[in-house]
Amino acid sequence: MATTPQTMHHTTTGIDNRKLLMWIFLANECLFFGSLIATYLIFKGEPMPGPLADDVLNIPVTSASTFVLLMSSLAMVLAVYGAHHARPGMMKVWLLATILLGLTFLGFQVYEFRHFAHEYHLGLSTNQFGAAFYVMTGFHGTHVGVGVIYLASLLFASMRRNGLGRETGFHVETAGLYWHFVDIVWIVIFTVVYLIPA
Amino acid sequence: MATAAGTVPQIEEAGGVWSWVTTVDHKRIGALYGLTALIFFLLGGVEALLVRTQLATPNGQVLDADLYNQLFTMHALTMIFLAIMPLGVAFFNYFVPLMVGARDVAFPRLNALSYWIFLSGGVLLTSSFFLGGAPDGGWFGYAPLSSEEFATTSKAMDFYVVGLLILGISSLMGALNFAVTIINMRAPGMTMMRLPVYIWMTLITAFLLILSLPVLTVALIQLLFDRNFTTNFFTPQAGGDPILWQHLFWIFGHPEVYILILPSFGIVSEVLPVFSRKPLFGYAAIVFAGVSIAVLGFVVWSHHMFTTGLATVPQIAFSASTMGIAIPTGIKVFNWLGTMYGGNIRFTTAMYYAVAFIAMFTIGGISGVMHASPPVDAQQQDTYFIVAHIHYVLFGGAIMGILAGVYYWFPKMTGRFLDEGLGKLNFWLVFIGMNLTFFPMHFLGIAGMPRRIYTYDSGLGWDTWNLVATIGSYTIALGMLVFLVAFFRAMRQEKTAGDNPWDAATLEWATSSPPPEHDFDVVPVVRDRDPLWYDRDHNIEPPEVPEHQHIHMPPPSYIPVVLALGVLLLGVGVLSHLAVTALGVVVILYSIWAWALEPTD
Numbered sequence: 001m002a003t004t005p006q007t008m009h010h011t012t013t014g015i016d017n018r019k020l021l022m023w024i025f026l027a028n029e030c031l032f033f034g035s036l037i038a039t040y041l042i043f044k045g046e047p048m049p050g051p052l053a054d055d056v057l058n059i060p061v062t063s064a065s066t067f068v069l070l071m072s073s074l075a076m077v078l079a080v081y082g083a084h085h086a087r088p089g090m091m092k093v094w095l096l097a098t099i100l101l102g103l104t105f106l107g108f109q110v111y112e113f114r115h116f117a118h119e120y121h122l123g124l125s126t127n128q129f130g131a132a133f134y135v136m137t138g139f140h141g142t143h144v145g146v147g148v149i150y151l152a153s154l155l156f157a158s159m160r161r162n163g164l165g166r167e168t169g170f171h172v173e174t175a176g177l178y179w180h181f182v183d184i185v186w187i188v189i190f191t192v193v194y195l196i197p198a
Numbered sequence: 199m200a201t202a203a204g205t206v207p208q209i210e211e212a213g214g215v216w217s218w219v220t221t222v223d224h225k226r227i228g229a230l231y232g233l234t235a236l237i238f239f240l241l242g243g244v245e246a247l248l249v250r251t252q253l254a255t256p257n258g259q260v261l262d263a264d265l266y267n268q269l270f271t272m273h274a275l276t277m278i279f280l281a282i283m284p285l286g287v288a289f290f291n292y293f294v295p296l297m298v299g300a301r302d303v304a305f306p307r308l309n310a311l312s313y314w315i316f317l318s319g320g321v322l323l324t325s326s327f328f329l330g331g332a333p334d335g336g337w338f339g340y341a342p343l344s345s346e347e348f349a350t351t352s353k354a355m356d357f358y359v360v361g362l363l364i365l366g367i368s369s370l371m372g373a374l375n376f377a378v379t380i381i382n383m384r385a386p387g388m389t390m391m392r393l394p395v396y397i398w399m400t401l402i403t404a405f406l407l408i409l410s411l412p413v414l415t416v417a418l419i420q421l422l423f424d425r426n427f428t429t430n431f432f433t434p435q436a437g438g439d440p441i442l443w444q445h446l447f448w449i450f451g452h453p454e455v456y457i458l459i460l461p462s463f464g465i466v467s468e469v470l471p472v473f474s475r476k477p478l479f480g481y482a483a484i485v486f487a488g489v490s491i492a493v494l495g496f497v498v499w500s501h502h503m504f505t506t507g508l509a510t511v512p513q514i515a516f517s518a519s520t521m522g523i524a525i526p527t528g529i530k531v532f533n534w535l536g537t538m539y540g541g542n543i544r545f546t547t548a549m550y551y552a553v554a555f556i557a558m559f560t561i562g563g564i565s566g567v568m569h570a571s572p573p574v575d576a577q578q579q580d581t582y583f584i585v586a587h588i589h590y591v592l593f594g595g596a597i598m599g600i601l602a603g604v605y606y607w608f609p610k611m612t613g614r615f616l617d618e619g620l621g622k623l624n625f626w627l628v629f630i631g632m633n634l635t636f637f638p639m640h641f642l643g644i645a646g647m648p649r650r651i652y653t654y655d656s657g658l659g660w661d662t663w664n665l666v667a668t669i670g671s672y673t674i675a676l677g678m679l680v681f682l683v684a685f686f687r688a689m690r691q692e693k694t695a696g697d698n699p700w701d702a703a704t705l706e707w708a709t710s711s712p713p714p715e716h717d718f719d720v721v722p723v724v725r726d727r728d729p730l731w732y733d734r735d736h737n738i739e740p741p742e743v744p745e746h747q748h749i750h751m752p753p754p755s756y757i758p759v760v761l762a763l764g765v766l767l768l769g770v771g772v773l774s775h776l777a778v779t780a781l782g783v784v785v786i787l788y789s790i791w792a793w794a795l796e797p798t799d
Contacts, residue, residue, distance in 0.1 A: 011382040017304040020378050024408060028370060032412035035446060039420065048437045125428035128437055135423060
């Protein structure tokens with residue numbers, strides 16, 4: 001067995017080590033976002049000075065940004081398909097689309113934060129809604145940002161002469177696991193913060 | 199038995215600091231973890247001795263209140279996060295690949311990264327003593343004692359937040375690595391129900407870490423924001439909720455208790471069968487009891503908070519679930535006793551520690567069931583009774599188990615024996631010392647002595663037992679001194695241990711002592727739960743070693759150290775200046791990129 005443990009493909013379960021690592025890591029992320037969302041819910045409905053969720057949230061605008069993020073998941077699926085079926089052109093185009101859609105979502109978030117801060121004077125110290133909202137959605141946005149860097153690195157590396165090598169499909173698929181997870185978290189946050197009335 | 203000599207050049211003979219800095223060998227990383235944690239363990243011990251010296255007599259004058267608060271807080275943080283956890287991780291590192299029959303962990307470089315980040319976090323947290331004062335709000339840092347209002351004069355609680363965040367990253371990476379290794383890197387024939395119990399407990403510990411650390415991370419981030427970025431998550435006068443901190447902390451904190459004790463459960467489950475010359479009694483029961491303890495461990499956290507005014511129904515629910523943990527724990531204790539029953543027992547030092555573990559842990563477990571009852575807890579909360587309980591569980595349990603492991607595995611790790619005479623002396627001093635120290639604390643607690651007071655008046659009925667406890671703590675220190683003598687003496691001995699000096703059953707004993715860099719010349723085949731005993735009893739010879747085989751191991755790498763440095767800079771930046779944080783981010787991004795492109799074969 002002249003392979004290193006890390007590239008050894010004969011694992012006990014048949015699942016690649018790195019993919020298994022990503023799955024277990026996402027279990028850890030579930031608890032991370034679960035705690036942030038729980039904090040938000042604990043303060044929801046408590047008496048506190050405004051502005052509160054009902055005063056500031058603009059549901060149509062955020063529905064649009066949510067749609068953008070969901071479409072990025074579709075683009076991610078197509079990129080994974082291209083990577084698995086030896087169609088590098090398709091893979092690169094849809095990776096680029098995923099990155100751009102992710103950046104668009106982040107743009108919406110920057111707009112939303114600025115709008116809340118300047119129009120409604122909602123800051124971190126204003127009340128617990130502001131604190132919990134900014135920290136929770138801020139960490140989600142950070143995760144989208146890390147995902148954008150992750151996908152951009154893959155895209156950049158795939159431009160090299162050898163591309164991503166023999167394991168192209170594997171690398172893009174593992175990145176996809178992360179990307180879809182971050183999307184799913186947003187669906188939960190969107191439901192909890194925007195759709196469920198106070 | 200197969201030995202490594204001659205088949206592959208022994209890279210591990212190559213010395214030099216650089217080879218240790220860049221190592222990705224799980225055995226070397228295990229040794230680094232072990233030695234670092236031993237140093238922190240001694241440091242935490244010195245902190246405890248200072249605390250006990252101050253309390254030896256009424257109106258002690260050794261420490262002032264401020265330094266006393268720093269010392270008891272740092273004693274807990276050091277022992278929990280920098281000694282017991284990494285001592286457990288040292289054994290995970292060394293023995294998980296060996297016991298599942300693998301050549302290394304699943305991610306060798308990630309393993310090195312875990313160690314270097316752990317070292318960074320430990321040094322950062324300890325350096326707070328010299329940089330304006332160490333954390334002084336207790337190890338669970340209750341708000342608002344930890345908030346800006348009461349801890350505003352120094353950076354002490356920021357060191358707490360940043361130190362624990364960094365240590366959490368390290369623990370998470372280690373846990374992910376061991377979980378993948380155990381699930382995915384097992385030797386042929388090593389089914390889940392043939393895994394050594396130690397490996398099962400490691401797997402459970404890994405999942406406890408993976409699922410509980412993020413909750414602490416969120417709580418620490420919120421505290422960081424409260425202290426530095428004007429949020430009011432935990433400040434009551436601004437609408438915040440200090441009880442929220444307690445909930446988040448203990449959702450992590452209670453699984454953490456099992457993170458500390460389960461590795462010792464595993465070690466004892468290896469030591470007892472070997473020195474009773476008998477297979478473990480009730481293997482499946484012990485495994486499933488371990489799993490139930492882990493699951494129940496997530497639904498009992500509020501028993502730390504009975505006195506915060508929980509409603510009646512939650513009190514009953516959390517009381518019942520807490521008492522429920524006594525059932526799987528009791529199953530384990532009876533299985534250990536059943537393992538010894540009728541066995542041909544060899545009373546080595548490792549066995550002494552394992553038997554003492556059962557007795558001491560049971561005492562700690564029983565006092566735990568006592569304050570699982572809310573009315574009893576209302577009497578005992580924040581008294582020395584609780585201090586007695588946690589020390590019976592963590593010293594009598596976790597540390598005794600770890601010491602059993604040290605004596606049991608020392609020949610495998612070094613090829614040498616720890617002296618049995620000094621070992622017995624070490625055992626009796628530690629055993630008597632710990633009972634002298636911690637048993638009187640039950641009486642002190644019942645007599646109403648609160649924990650975390652830096653001094654007390656005479657005439658409260660606390661004088662005698664405090665003096666006894668202090669004498670006990672110095673006895674423990676003497677016992678650990680004997681251990682250090684035994685350790686340094688053993689390291690000067692010849693390597694006479696041989697492959698399997700204890701006639702043990704698990705795979706780590708199928709290779710040379712210490713094992714070669716690639717662990718096994720031929721990956722073993724597992725035919726039974728006790729593979730080496732099965733092969734011995736069925737006259738199965740070890741496989742032939744091929745004449746010219748080439749086993750490719752991952753090359754050393756300096757990138758983990760650079761990445762850990764980036765994480766340290768990030769932490770230092772949060773404590774000092776934004777520019778340092780930015781530098782840390784750049785170093786981290788650069789080293790992740792270099793990591794991804796570094797060839798591994």
